[in-house]
Amino acid sequence: MSGYDEIGGAGSVKAVVAVLYQRVLGDPDLIDYFREVDLDRLKAHQRAFLTQALGGPDLFAGRSMAEAHAGLDITDASFDALLEHLLITLHDLGVPDHVVAGVRGAIEPLRAEVVSARPAPVDH
Numbered sequence: 001m002s003g004y005d006e007i008g009g010a011g012s013v014k015a016v017v018a019v020l021y022q023r024v025l026g027d028p029d030l031i032d033y034f035r036e037v038d039l040d041r042l043k044a045h046q047r048a049f050l051t052q053a054l055g056g057p058d059l060f061a062g063r064s065m066a067e068a069h070a071g072l073d074i075t076d077a078s079f080d081a082l083l084e085h086l087l088i089t090l091h092d093l094g095v096p097d098h099v100v101a102g103v104r105g106a107i108e109p110l111r112a113e114v115v116s117a118r119p120a121p122v123d124h
């Protein structure tokens, strides 16, 4: 059974998104990415992020992940920050540890497609 089915499918995803969304809006390191995005789209984003993380149905047959995030200058640190918010939210809502553990493994492979900001050059 996928983590998605185990936590109760679409209804539970909606509940998790409500909490995750508040966390992301309250995080000064993340809010700039989403400032131009309207709130319904932001919720849709969180839903896609979470459903993907839980191994649920593919919600976005359209653009590839790389295309969707191209030009957004997403950093490794902000990728980590969003993932951490998700893991903490799931834990706080009582999602079993083995499901939370699976989430990191499901999201991590997408890092290369989502992160596009080049690291700052090192001074020699």
Ligand code: HEM
Binding pocket: 030, 033, 034, 037, 041, 042, 045, 048, 049, 050, 052, 060, 062, 063, 068, 069, 072, 074, 078, 079, 080, 082, 107, 110, 111, 114
């Ligand atoms: C692996 C994790 C992620 C998944 C599964 C995911 C999912 C998606 C999807 C499906 C879209 C396309 C929406 C559309 O075309 O309508 C999108 C766009 C976007 N993503 Fe992500 N995302 C992830 C990580 C991130 C991160 C780490 C950030 C920023 C910190 C981010 C910021 C955005 C923004 C700003 C958009 C454009 C939103 C819009 O205009 O609607 N995403 N993401």
